[in-house]
Each structure stands twice: as C-alpha cells, then as structure tokens.
Amino acid sequence: MALAAIFAIQALADAQPVVAFPLYLTVVLLVSLQQNRVESIAVAFVAAVAVLVIPLASAGQASDVAPAVLLAAVLVGVAVAMSELARHAREAAIDTQSRLAELAASERRLRATVESAEVGLGLADLDGRLLQVNEPLAALLGRSRDALAQTTLIEVTAEEDRDALKDALGMLRNGDVTRWQADINQVCADGTLVPVAVFISKLPNTATGEPTLLIQARDTSASRRSDAQREGAAAVRQVMVTSAGLDQALPQVLAALCAYLGWDAGQFWSVDADRQAMRVRYAWNASGAVVEGFLHASRSLVVVNGAGLIGRVWQSGVLAGDADLEHSADFGRVEATRSAGLRSAVAFPVVDGGEVIGVVELVAERARTLQDDEVTMLATAGVELGQFIRRSDTAQALRRSEADHRAIFERSPFGIARISSGGELLEANPAFLQMLEHDEETMRTIAWPDLLHAYDQAASRQHKAPFLAGITDGSSVHARAATGAGNWLWLQLTATSIPDSSGRPEHVLLMIEDVTAVRETADKLAEALEAQRDANTNLEKLDRTKSEFLSIVSHEFRTALTGIQGFSELIRDGGLEPDEVRAYGGYIFSDADRVNRLIGDMLDLDRMESGRMTMRSAEVDINEVLTEAVSRAVPSATAVEFKSDLDPRLPIVAGDRDRLIQVVSNLVNNAVKYSPEGGTVTVTTRVEGRYALVSVTDTGIGIPAEEIAHVFERFRRVRSGAAQSIPGTGLGLTIVKQIVEMHGGKIWVESAVGHGSSFHFTIPLAPEGAESLQQLRHG
Template sequence: MTTVLHTDEQQDSIYRESLRSLQRVSREISATLDLDHILHLVAEEMMRVGQATRSAIAIRETTSGELQLVACLGYSETEETHLRAMLQTPEAQPVWADALHTNQPSLTSSATKGSEITAPIFHLESLAGLILLTSDKENTFDQGTLEFVEAISFQVSIAIGNDQRYDDQLKRGELLRRRADQLAQVLEISQALRSDRSLEDILEEIAYAVQESVGFNVVLISVLEGDPPHQRRVAAAGIPIAVFERMKKIQQPWATLRKVMDEEFRISQSYYIPMEQRGDWQNRLDVYDQETDDTTRRVGRWHPQDMLLIPLVGPSGDTQGLLSVDQPRDGLIPNQTAIEALEIFAGQAALAIENVRMVEALQQRADTLALFNEVNRSATAKLDLNEVLSTVVEMVPRLIECTHSSIFLLDSEDKEYILRAAHGSTFTHAPPPTFTPGEGLLGEVIRNGMPLAVEQSSYPIPGFSEDETGPAALVPLSAGNQVVGLLCIGRQNQNFSPAELATLSTLADQVAVAVENARLFDQVHRFSQELELRVQVRTQALDEAMKSLTEERDRVETLYRIASQLSASLDLDRVLNRALELVVEAVDAERASILLLNPQSGQLIYRAALGAEIKLPVGGKPTRFSRDEGLAGWVIKHRESTIAPDIQQDPRWIKSQDKNKKREYRSALAVPLLAGEEVLGTLLLFHTQKDYFNQDHLRLVEAATAQVANAISNAELYNLIRDQTDRLGRMLKDQQIEAVKSQSILEGVADGVMVADAKGHVTLVNAATERILELPREKVMGRITNEMLGLYGSQGQDWMETISGWAEHPETYTVGEYLAAQLDTGDRVVSVHLAPVLTSDEFLGTVSVFRDVTANVEAEKAKTEFVSTVSHELRTPMTSIKGYADLLLMGAVGALTNKQQDFLSIIKDNADRLTALVNELLDISRIESGRVEISPNVMNVEDITSRVLTAMKNRVKEKELVLRQDIPPDLPIVSADADRVIQILTNLVANACQYTPSGGEIVVSARAHDGKVHIAVQDTGIGIAPKDLDKIFDRFFRADDSLVQEVSGTGLGLAIVKSLVEMHGEQIWVESELEKGSTFTFTLAIAKLEQVEQSAGENETIT
C-alpha cells in the first residue's frame, strides 16, 4: 500500500512538472519570436521532464523541404553528424517511419537501444518538423511522457506558425518597400521618356533601376533592328565594360533567340530557361556566362547558368527588344512577384524604344518630305537631265544611310540601260556600264518592275567597285507602263529594310517624273530645232521641187512628143531616125546613133545616126563591133546605162579608125534599149565638151529609150504579123488546093472512106461509101459513130470502147494497129477497117475504110469447096493405093525382089505424104468453112502432154532425140477442147522433130502466168531467121533454107495450129534464134472453180 501511494505521488509529481514545463514554454512563445531560443528551451524541458539522455528538434525548410537540425542536446559531435545525415532521409529510418506514416508520436523501447520517442510537428496540416527524445535505459518513457511530448509538439507548432507569420510580415514589408522603390524608379523613367534624352541613356537608367529595385546584379537590355530582325545590345548593369563592348559588336538573329524561348519555359510574359536546358542554346547564343564547375542544382536556388528572358513588348504588341537578368541577390529562382516587377520595367523599356523610334520615324519622314520637296524644286528649276540626276544621287545619302548611289537610264535607240549619274563610288566609268532588260540581277529588276533589297554578297553590280559588295537596294524608275531607269543604293553593313525600300520607291517615282519632264523638255527643244530645220529643208525642197517639176514637165513634154511621133508610123527606119532627132533636141547632143543587136550573129547594126556624115541604107549597116566590144557592147552586156565624162580616158571606148573626122568627141551617154528581158540594142549620145551629160539627161534619155524600145518592138511585131499573114495566106491557099486534091482522090478511090472527129461526129463520107453501104451521104454526115454500130458488125460495141481508150490515152496506140471485121449485108460482104488519127499524142478522130469483098469471099468459098471436093476425091484412091502397097510389101502375093520392094516403099512414102497433105487440106477447109467446133471442157495439161509424148515416142527414138516434159504438180486445171489441144501439141512436137538434128532435145513445159496457162514446146533445132518469124504461121510458107527444104512438108501445120489456138480465143507466138532452136508458146484459159466442181460431180456420177 505504501508502494502504491509512492507511485501515485511520483506520477502526480511528473504530471505537475509537465504542466509547469508546458506553461514555461507557452510563456516563452508568448514573450518572444526567437524560434531558436524557444526550440532550445523545448529541448531542455523535454530532457528534464522526461529524464532523457538526448533530445533534438528538426524543422523543415519551406524552400527545399529538407529537415534541418535546429536544437540538439546530449549528442556527441559524431552522433550529431550521424543524426544530421539521418534527417536527409527520415522515411528510411525504421524508428521514425511509423511516426511519419501515421502522423502520430511513437514510443519504442529495447534493452539494446534503450527508449526513444519520435513525434512529428504539424503546421497547417503539413509536416513542419520532427521531435526526437532518447534514453539509454529501457522503459525510461511511459505514456505520460509520450503525451507530454505530443503536447510540447503542439506548442512547437504554434511557435513555428508565429515565426512564419512574422517572416511573412517582414517579407511583405520588404516587398512593399521594394514596390515603392520600383514605382519611384518607374516614375523617374517615365519622366525620362518625356525628355529629349537618347535611347541608350534611357535604357541604361532602366537597367540600373532593375538592378537596384528588383534585386538582380546583372541586367542586359537589347533592341531588335533590321530585316530580318537581329539583337543589338544597348544597355547593361553589372557587366564589365570590356565584356559589354565586345557583346555590343555581336548581332544575334532574333530567330535564333525565338527558338530558345519555348512555350514550356514561359512564366507570364517571361521565359525562365533552367540550366538543365542549356544544351538547347549552348554554342548558339552569345551570352554573359559565369564560369562554374557546379553542375548540380539546389532546390529553389538560382544556378549561374540559368536564363531569365523578358521580351520588350510595347503598346503596339510588337516585340521591340529583350531584357535579360542574372545573379539574383537572394540566390533564389525568381517568383511571380519578381517576374511581374521585371515585366513592368520591360514594358517601360519597350515604350521608350517605341517612342524613340516614332520620333526618329517622324524626323526621318520630315527629312524625307523636305528632301522630296528639294528634289522637286531642283527638278523644276533644272530642266537639264544630267543636272537633275546629279542632284538626286547627291541627296540620296541624306535620305537613306548609304555609301554610294547611282542611276541608270534607258537609251531608247540601243534599248540598253546606261549609267548616267553616280555619287560616292570609287568606280571609274570608261565606258559607262550598261545592261539590257533581263540581263543579270539589274535586268531582272527592270523586267519585274519591283524594288529589290540585295543582301551582302559578292554579286557584281554595274557601277559599283569590287570592294562595294555590301547590301544594295535596286529600285526601278517607272513612268507609266515603262521602266525608264534604275536607282541603285549601296552600303557596307546593314541590309535595307522594307520601310527604306518604300521610301526609295517614293523617291524613284518623283525621280521618274523629273526624268520624264527633263526628257520631254529635251524632246520639245529638239523638236523645235528639228522643226526649224525642217522648215528650212522644206523650203529648199520646195524650191528644188518646183525646179524638178519644171524639168519634169519639160521632160514629160519631150517624152510626149517622142511617143506621139513614134506612134505615127510602124516603119522601123523612120521610127528610129525620128526618135533620135527628138532625143538629140531634148538634151542638145552633137552626135547620136542607134545600134541594134543582131541576135543570130551577135553583131551590132548601125540603124540610125545624127551629126555624122554617114548615110545609112534601108535596114542599117553592120558595124565592126560585136555585143561585147566597146562602150555600146558594155551597155548591152551589163544591161545598164552609163555616162562617160571623157571617152578618151574611158577604157570601154574604142577609138574610131576614121582619120578624116573633123570633131573629137569627149563625153558620151549610152542607154540600153530594153524590151522586157531582151536587149534590142543601145542609144549613144556624144558631145565635144567634157562631162557634159548629167543625171537629168540620163533620166530623160532612159525614159525616151523605153519609148523607142517599145516602138522598135511594135515595128518588129508589125513586120512579123505582116510576114505571118502573108505566109498563112499562102498556106491557106495551098491547103485549099490540097483539100480539093484530097477530095478528088477520095471520091475517085474504089474503097469507101468515112472520117469522124475526136467526138465521134462524121465529118467526111466519099461516094464509094454511099455505094457500098447503100446509104445517102446526107444521112451519115454529122451523126455520131455510136449511133451507127451496125456498120462495124457484131464487134461494134467493143470497137467503141477501143476508140474511147485511144481518145483518153493516145500514148497506148501502137503504130500500124487497126480494127478489122467483115459485114455481111445479105447480098454482099463488106470488109471494114478502122484506125485512129493521131498527131503528137493527140487524138483527132478515126478513119473507117469499107471495101466490097463479095467477089473475094465467093472465090474463097469456091476454092474451099474445090479443095474439099478434090481432097475427098483424092483420099479414096489413095487409100486403095496405100492398102495394096502395104499388102505387097507384106508378101501377100509372094516374095518380092529388092528392087520391087524399093519401088513399093517409094509408092507407100509418097502415098503417106499425099494422104497427110489431103488431111491438112481437109482440116484447113473445115476450119475455114466453120465446120470445126471447139468443145471446151475441164482438162489436165499433164495428162494431155503425156499422151502426146507417148504417141511421138517411136518417131523421136528413130531420130535419136530426147523428148521430156516439165510440168509442175500444182499447175491449175484448164478449160479447152482436149482433142484440139492434142492436135496442137502433136503438130508442134512433130514440127520440132523434123527440124531438130539427132542428139537434140525437145522439152514440153507448162507454167501459170497472169491468169493463163502457158504451154511451150522448145527444141534445139536449126532455128528460124528473124525475117521469117512474121510469116511462119502463114499457109504453105516454108523458109528459104536448104535444111528446111530437105525435110518434106506442106507448110500447113503451123497455120492449122494457129487457127485452133485462136478458135479457143487464145494466142500463140514463137521465139527463135538461128542454129540454137525455137520455142512455140500458146496459152489456155484456167478453168473456173464452178467448172472444176461440176466436172468432179459428173465424174462421180459416172463412176
């Protein structure tokens, strides 16, 4: 019981002590704001009340968020260092992790580590610190100690809050003080803006104001200039002068800076670019950079390689420049308040830049207007173009910053632009530079008509020297729709801006007007001078024209008299002499002559002469000169007039051989007599005075000679017509006589003659025609031959087609060709022959000849009947004679002696020959009487030839000949009478056997050609003489050759062959050469397809 009471009293004592400790801490918190003092007091009280070995308090910094050890009691130096390291990663400590996780104090106790209390400190629901209380003994702390520490942590939280509020009040006060200072600085800057201070002074004042009031040790202000814009450093604070002077020389493109200011780095209107992003701008931007080896960043702290860029955006919204700061005095990353303050100063700087630029622009505009007025006054006062251009190029540097200027103007004649004025250039112009539209860069500006700013380059510009290759401005001078010139401006460094180009364009417009005014003045002045000169020239021309008109009148009057005289007669001699008189009278020559050219001999004929003691016969007198000799020959050869001032010195003149002449002529005028392209001769005029004849004389004589030449042509034409008329009269009379003779001859001939013209109208019919045709002449004359086809028999229509062919194509007619037919009128037979009348391939008409051949036909018919009767009468006894001769030779009546056999053989051979003659006569008779008919049918040529060759085999063998056939297997089928074809081939082969010596060869061949089958029999016999080829197919014809006469024959075989071939409607011909052989060829028609098919069907039916 006593122990329990003692324990309760002990706990009460601890509780009371805890309360007193809490009251003491509370009083200190209320009495002071020194947080370090309060925290050390709290640490002492916890050690005392809790009987702990060690105590410590750590506070979290608001900027970095790290726990910093503030109060530490009972720890050795090593333990304190270890504790500080542990506070860097409190969550990693197992003892502290539970308290930090649950946000509640935790109590741990063990025999090895002792007792430990960990209590978190919270302020505004955030961890503000950590309380650590430890003892080396186990179970030193109990629940009361834990509650005490929790209560004390609450007091510490209050103290921390009081301290933070106090710091906030201090900072707010400092901020208000700074804001007041800043506003004062802004007010001073605003006052400076309203003064006449330079932009550099104003921006430098702003830089120092930012350094002083915002809290950055380094401040740099740049402005943007040029096109494209670039950064120019103007003012700085905190940068060494040498470094700043170097930076001012470097102009950075605004595009490069703009790429660095990415949207992700934007804070308000500013851009904070941390050190970690230096790879984006390093080696690309020129910056004031402090050398440092520290590449680590402390949380919330400014790094030396951080960048803060504030664009200077003016009221217009355009970026005027850039404000950049570095080295904040508090070493912290700038907050929103600092950035807002910087942006206030940036706005003031932008406003200052805009104001200064506006003032400069206004001043420049005023200067520009003043300069424009001065240019206008100069251009108005000076109308001399060179003075105007010199004034312009001298004033341009006052308007635009430049080192040299020049003006090119268009030369209207050469269409080139020439340098007319230059200023400030060291270029020497000898000769002045020129260029054409489209040539080079200047030519392109002229062609486009638009101003152009050229960046600094090595492009050569005419008028600039080699070292003047900086930026240039090229502005065309346009007047209306034409570019009259080009203004060229150059300088060494900065490119020309669009505003400068616009100013130069305005100046160029005024210069163009001034140039045009000066040019107009020059033109008016020149026109005035030209007008005065023209008036003077016109006056002189009028006087000369009046003189010329007077001379022309006299010349025309002379020419009229010459023309009148020449047209009065066609007598050539009279014409030439009268013309010569008039020409001599017109030019007052002392001697004159007309020489005409004989085109056949080329000799000159003396046809007319005046002033010389020469009497010419009618028709003239030949001279010793030809067409290429002397002055006259030169004129004729060259077909041109000439004046010889002194003929004695002229190489063309041939001296006269007349030694008795009284005068020596010195000057001459010679004119050719031309009629179209023909030179008729020449007219020569002479005078004893040197250089007497002039161009007026020449023009008058040339006009007169044209009339003389026409008169000569007319006279010659008249003579020609008269001769032609006489000749035609004689020819007409001769023709009439011949016509009477021809008519008498035609009327006297026995044959009828009918002549038709080219259109077929009958123009001539003789009396024999009336008698033979029994037609009155009146019914035939004038009719067309097409209406009288009956006169030409059944072939009349075919004949008309042949006549049409001759009329359309006369060149197809062969000499000797004619048409022939027989007309049977019932009581008589008329032979008709028709031939064309042609001359020089021109169809004139036709001539038809009619002959009464009735008697001839009846005689031929009687002859044929006689031959047929005699042949039949001879054939019967000859058959008996031949038969008995054969019986006797066969020994039918007993044996015969040799002599008897020879006699009988002679009888048999003659009987055979006579039988063959009779057969051929019968064939001819049947053919002529029309009893032989052709029955064409489909036949195979190879079969027919084989049959003929087989039949002739023995005969060929007896003469030791070679007989073969050459027929291709694909030879077409023909349409012909097979029996007659066999007869034709047999006669031809037999004929070849007769006249081919032993050892020769006979070939029967066939080929298809031009729709026909050509069958040829070729031998190597004696051949046929050329003179006999035309008669070879005549009846009874046999060549007058010993070799032919040795072979018996009638001369009818080939005539029969030709008749049979022609009865087929085909042709046969022969080709032969003496001692080499002959080839007889005839044609057969190829069978039509339907004939072949019909023949095949009939053969099938028969089969």
C-alpha cells in the first residue's frame, strides 16, 4: 500500500527517483523491521522496480536510468540486510519472551507454594520489619497482611520473648549467625498468646546487596497441648503411684491438672457415703486469691444428683464443660464465679466400676474451648483416678489397720514379743524392753533365752506345755525373771501361736505382763486374809472360850453351891442331930472355901493376863521353895512317896517366893492327885545353862498325847472329863504357866499314859531373872 502510494505520488509528480528513493527506503526499512524476510525483500523489489519504472518509461535516458538502477539495487540490498537483521532481532525477542513467561510461571508456583504452606512464612528486613508474609503467618499472628506490613517481628512477639528475639536479630544482622530458631510466644491482635516455633534465616540479595530475613513460624499450640496433656497424664499417674494416700494424692492430682492443662483451680467432689449428695473434698488453687472466693463458695455447697455442672456430670457420667460461664444458667455459684472472673469450667466424672464416685472440676479465668484430645485425656484421668481411689481406700484401710497394730505394739503397756518357731526373739516392743531393762540386743541374746527357760520351768510346774511344744493356746504362766538392773520380777507370760496358712505354728506371740506388784499384793492380801482368818479364829475361839468359860465357871459354882444350899437348907429346917449339923457345916465350909478359891484363881489369872499383877522381886532359893511345897503336901498325901533330887549348887534366883511356892505346890498337888496309891512324886532341881530347871515327876495315869498341848488351858481338866473326881478349880496349871512366864521362864510337860507325867519349868538365874521380873505384861 505504501509503495503504491509512493508510486502514485512519484508518477503524478513525475518526480525523480532520487526524490522518491528516501521514501521507498523508509518503507522498505519499515517493512523489513515489521515483516519477515521474504516480504521485505519483495517490497524492496517492488520499490526498486518502482524506482526504475519512471525513468525507463519516460525517456530512457541513460543518465536517469543508472541512478535509478543503483537506487533500486540499494533498496533491494537494504531490504535484504534489514530483513536479515530483523529476523535476528525477532528470534532474540521470541527467546526472551519465552524466558520471561517461564519466570512468571515459576514465580506463580512459588507464590502458590508459599501461600498454601502450612507454616507461616515471611520476609523481613534486618531490623525485623516484615516485608512480605503469607496467609498462614498472618493468621498465626492474628492480623491482616496489610496490618503486618507495618509492624516488626518484635512487636508481635510476647514481652518475655522480645529480648531474645532482639538479640537474635542483632546476631543475624552482624553475621554472627545466619540462622536462628526458638520457641516463642507470639501475641495476636486480641492479646492471646500463641506458642510458635520460629526459624529465621538470612537470605543474601545479590541484586540489591541488602540481605533479607526469611521467617518461618509454626503454631505449636496443638503439639504443646498434646505434650502438656501427655505430661499432665504422666504427672497424675506419678502422683497416684507415689502418694501415700488420697489426702496426699488428690491435691497433687488437681495441681498437676491445673499446671499442665492450664486451669486456675481444681476441686474434687466426692459422693457422700449415702450417695445422696456431693461435697468438695479436696481443692487446689493454682491461681490466687481471686479464685479463693469461688472455692469457698464451693466448699459450702451440697450438690444433689443432676443439679448444676457437677450434678449433671454425676448423673450422666460423662465429661461436661461450660465454656462461657458468664452466661451459664445452671452453673451454681454464679455470684462467686462472676466475682472470681471465671469464664471456663470443665467437670469430669471419677468412675470406679461404672459408678461415679466423684467429680473433678477445673475452672479457668480465661475462656477456653476443650479440644477432643483434652476431653479424652480428662476422661481417662477420671477412670484412673477412680481406680486409684478404690485402691488407696483399700490400701489406706490396710495401712490404718497396720498402723493401729503397730501403735498397739509400740505403745502397749504390756510387753509384746514375737518369737520364731525356733524360739528366737524376732521382735520386742518398748514396754517389754523397758520392763526387763534391756536393750534389744541383750534382750535377744541373753534375757530372752533365760526367760524362755524360766517359762518352760514354770510351765512344767503348772503342768502346761513347754513354749515351743507346738500350738500354744494363749494360756498363761507366771515366771520369775531378773531385769538388766538385777531386780526380780514376777512376769505373767501368755503365749499364742500364730499359725501359717498350712496351720503350722509360724511364730508365737508372747504377751508379757509385770505382775510383781499384783503378786506381792496378792501375797500380802493372802497374808492379811490369813491373819484375819487367824484373828477371826482366835476371836471365835475367844468367844467360844468365853462361853465355855462362863458355862464351866457357872457349873463349878453351882456344883459348890449345891452342897452349900442343900445342907444349909437342912440345917435351917432343923431337926438335926448336933453331929449332923457339924458334919453339914463342914461340907458347907469346904464348898464355900472352894468357891472362894475359884474366885481367887479367876481374879489372879485375870490380873496376870491383863498384866495388872505385880510380882515382888526378892532373892529366892529354889531348893528351899521345893522343900517348903513338898512339906505342905506331905500331910494330905499319905499314899504317895516323895523323893527330892535338889542340886545344891543351884544359885539364888530373883523372884516372887510366894508365887513360886504356888507354882511348885500346884504341880506337886497335881502329881499327888493323879498318882495311884503307892506312887512316887519326885522333885528335882539343877542348873541348865543360865536357868534353874525344876521338874516334878509322878508315876500317875499320864496325860494322853492329844491332851498334852492343852494341859495349860484353863478348865481343861473339867472339859477333858479326865480325873474329874479330883477337886480343883481347873485354873491351876494356867496360873502356874503365867507365873513361870512372868519370871521369864518356860513350862512344859512330858507324859506317857500309864507311866506318869513330868512337869518342867525354868527360872532364869540372876541377873537376867531379876530384869525380867519387872511388871510383865503377858500377851
């Protein structure tokens, strides 16, 4: 078209080729640039023809044609050159274009990758200013990308991590490090913290020379939560394994749940024994005073089945949570909850054998949603806790029982020891050691073997089995044992076999009681009782004696009075011969005299026995006393022969002569009385040590052996019935014995029935005798 136009112009103006040539050249150049080679050469060729046409057609002057041909050739040549150039340029352009397209595609892919990456990615300058972030990083930081473009990495990092990050940036900037990674908390726009694993690497920029920082950040809250749950669960198990009991374990379990799962307080609600209500049994405050009011309100609360969060969990047996406590209608303790600023709560059942035995409640001040894994973890903890509570209830009961028994063993006032079936002391309680004043070692090695020996000896005496004879039945023996300090104790030892499962005695439980005081008391009591019995016997005897005495005395008096009364009545009635009157008067006199003697003897005896009789102390010749007494007896004792064997060396003694004559006369008269006709009465004296020994021996009827011990008792003669025809008061020998004893002497009798009797008495030689002759009181 352009060529045609140029040709038309040229033809109209009939212009010279030289004039048209630039135009043609321009067109050709343009076409060469624009079109491909063939076309440009074609155009050039047409243009050359056009340049040639005019001169050839018009005059054909050689001068005109030659420049035209030259010009045409130039045109063609230019076209060829140009088209060649253009072709090269075109090829280069196409190449460049395809490379650019490739680059663009690559960037698109990269961008897509960056955008779709799970991790947050971003670029920042060396000061941490964010240049570019991907969507995940923006989401992680809780901000829009635009907002982030104006912030630094420092600004979106939690306060406590900022310094570390600043340091890291400094090191990256200085080239100290090229990479840095850490777990830090980022702050979202709403202020919540997000745990993040951040990785920063320094990228060199060759184009600008200014390096950039590639930031990779990953939200680790999920893995942290799962770590926390795992650690929390482990901690809870740890508590259950190591705790001594519920009281120790449950607060720790609550503390672990709070600490690991991020709750501010925890409470354990347990079902009452009657299963009517639940109450807080343990609480843990991980937060501070703010929660205290809530815990306090909980403590005073009694939850019934189905009521409120706790009641619902109790009823349903499944975990329940209130993420929004402020608007939770059925959550009790609303006021306390509000004032404590609590926003979240979860409660899960503590289950044992399918039965809810308690509920654990966790509360938090921040609103938090429960993830499934946390729900699972808490439900599992509830089951484990239930099993633990049952185990520890059982264990606690066992421990308490064990502790009770231990306390009994340790604190018992009785000695307790465990003895092996081989007889070795296995264990001795403090009371036992203290009782025997031994330490455990000497008890084991010395005292116990001795005690075992003593036990067996005592058992043998009491006809019981030895200690190790087999099953001992808990019977007791009393044995003597020496303490470490050398005191002797009476021990009551009670042995009981503790059989093993097969019934063989495994060991013996020995109870040891110090019964020394008891024994001594018992002995004293027995003595006292014996004494009392004796006293009673004596009293009874005394009483009997008194009655007997009265009976005997009245009998004696009445016998004497019979004659006195009867004969005096006869005399009074008159009509008697003078001889009769005289004879009866004699009877009356002798009986009256007998009554008088009786009274005298009784009074004497009474005075002697009550200690009111005083003896005169004077020098007395015993031999002379004997001679006097015999001479008094002789006249009325014609039927017996008297013999005397008096020791002439017998010293003078101190005594009451009249009383001593009374003694000897009594003995001599008795001897005479009980001697048969032709019998012999022998009186002897001799010195026997520091005493004068006096004996009065007869050849009479003798005294039966059973009577010997009683001859000095008052009225014995009468009671015995023996020799009753022989007159006497029955008090003579009793008085004799009193007098001898008042002189400090003794009296006794030897006798054989049918052969006679010997009465012996001693009187101490002076001066002892004199001393004893004081006003003696006879017991």
